[in-house]
Structures are given as C-alpha cells and as structure tokens.
Amino acid sequence: MILSRNDSCWCGSGLKYKTCHFEFDKKIKILKKQGYIVPTKKLIKNKEQIDGIRKSAKINNGLLDLVGEKIKEGMTTEEIDILAYEYTIARGGIPATLNYDGFPKSICTSVNDEVCHGIPSKDVVLKNGDIINVDATTMLNGYYSDASRMFMIGAVIDEAKKIVTIAKECLSKGIEAIKPWGFLGDIGAAIQEYAQSNGYSVVWDFGGHGVGLQMHEDPFVFHIGTKGTGMILVPGMVFTIEPMINEGSHEILVDEDDGWTAFTADGSLSAQWEHTILVTEDGIEIIAK
Numbered sequence: 001m002i003l004s005r006n007d008s009c010w011c012g013s014g015l016k017y018k019t020c021h022f023e024f025d026k027k028i029k030i031l032k033k034q035g036y037i038v039p040t041k042k043l044i045k046n047k048e049q050i051d052g053i054r055k056s057a058k059i060n061n062g063l064l065d066l067v068g069e070k071i072k073e074g075m076t077t078e079e080i081d082i083l084a085y086e087y088t089i090a091r092g093g094i095p096a097t098l099n100y101d102g103f104p105k106s107i108c109t110s111v112n113d114e115v116c117h118g119i120p121s122k123d124v125v126l127k128n129g130d131i132i133n134v135d136a137t138t139m140l141n142g143y144y145s146d147a148s149r150m151f152m153i154g155a156v157i158d159e160a161k162k163i164v165t166i167a168k169e170c171l172s173k174g175i176e177a178i179k180p181w182g183f184l185g186d187i188g189a190a191i192q193e194y195a196q197s198n199g200y201s202v203v204w205d206f207g208g209h210g211v212g213l214q215m216h217e218d219p220f221v222f223h224i225g226t227k228g229t230g231m232i233l234v235p236g237m238v239f240t241i242e243p244m245i246n247e248g249s250h251e252i253l254v255d256e257d258d259g260w261t262a263f264t265a266d267g268s269l270s271a272q273w274e275h276t277i278l279v280t281e282d283g284i285e286i287i288a289k
Helices: 022-033 047-070 077-090 158-176 185-197
Strands: 108-111 114-116 131-140 143-152 208-210 217-221 238-241 244-246 252-254 262-264 270-272 275-279 284-288
Touching (some): 047 077, 047 131, 077 108, 077 131, 143 284, 158 244, 217 238
Antiparallel strands (some): 108 114, 114 262, 252 262
C-alpha cells in the first residue's frame, strides 16, 4: 500500500505520514538502492510501544536492583529465582523466560564457568568467591525488556574481578559504537577489539537480539564483527547488547542433561552484562540495565 503524505503513518503513531516517517522512508529507500541492509518496518517501534517497553523495564531493572541487595553467600540460585518470580508477579509483570521453549525457571543464573542459560536450582549454593550472572526478561502488557548483571560473592580473586570488569567495559564499548544511521557491525567490532586487546575471547554462538514486542526479534546482534558492515541502525530500533566474555577460548559446550546451560569448553571463567537499547534520532537510550 502506497501512503499519501496526509495518511496516518504506517508505524501506528496516529500522526500524519508527512510528519512522522515520510523523510525516514525516503532515506531508507535510498540506502536500500545503494545496496545497504536496512531494517524492515516491523523492527521500528513507535512512541506507544517504546513507552510500553520502558514500563516493562522499570520492573526488570527493579528486580535486578533487588537481587543486588539480597544476593549473598549461602543463598541458592533457586531462592534468587523465587525472589524474581514474586517481585515480577506482584507488579503485574510476567517472567518471560518461564516455560519459554520449555525453560523451567523465571530467570537464568550462570555461575563461574557457566556462560549463559544456567537453570536456578536448590542444589546450587553460592560460595565465597563465586561470580554469577543473573539474566531477567520481563513481559508487561505484551511488551518485553531484557537485561543481565554480574554479581560477585564475598572475597573474589583478582582474575574473577577483572573479567567481570572487562565484560562490563565490553558492553560499554558496544553501546558507544551505536550511531543512528550507522552499522550493526560496528557494535561487534568494538566489543571484539576491546576484549581481545585485554586478552579475553568473545563467545560466537550467542548474541544480542531485537526485543520489545517479542522476547526475541530481529536483528541478531553479533558481538564480533567488522566496522561498516551489517544492517543500518535507525531510530526506533530496540535491541539488546549482551557480550559473553571468556577468560580462555571462545568455545562453549551445552549441558546434555538439561539442554540449556552453556559452559566454557575449557572450564575458564565467563562473564556477561546485558542492556536493552533504543536507537534515537540523536543517539541511544538505555532502557533496561
């Protein structure tokens, strides 16, 4: 369907096309003709959708704040999961990971050499010196937000402190690389360069993803890459950046018994931080963190 300038915009904003996405579409059309990869319309969020994602993120951020206050030596990862479930439900949200493709818990808890998707358990008791990633995704009124944080339990060795710090700095480098009308590949290139310059590897098998109307949307966000390549990043796109940084090899193994938990293949430590990012007209907004 071809819209006239005075028609309602395709994005659902309720504004006239000429004042909403008319110039945007002209720019996209030119870039596409030049051979660039451009996002489809379904990847562009309007104001109402972005507001919905922000409200979801308020719960998700509050949950991770609460985990930071409560997490301690002797706590089981099952107890963290119960905390997450009760906090989210009490605020009208739904833990999006619960029963997602059969995942049995409300959050992911990945300890030490676990890269991601660790399943909370009453048998996993946090010990002095552990590092743990807690990954939470919240759905509120049909809108999704996603973030994870690292936590250090008790007296943590220097090597563990360093990988937690470097992983967070890798996330920051990836975010700094985002420019409206820039390239998706710039994100992965910045993360890979920084991680490798500090002697760490980046997990290839998993990446960030679009988020907002579903838990996982396009585009896939690689944490390795080449500058000036990949999809054009445009205002209205919402996606996660969540680099998984390993102390040793980038290679991983997935637990054959539970089908979810990913470990470093060499038993080395791994760390990850994740934010949900909105691309704006003049930069970015960190929505979930």
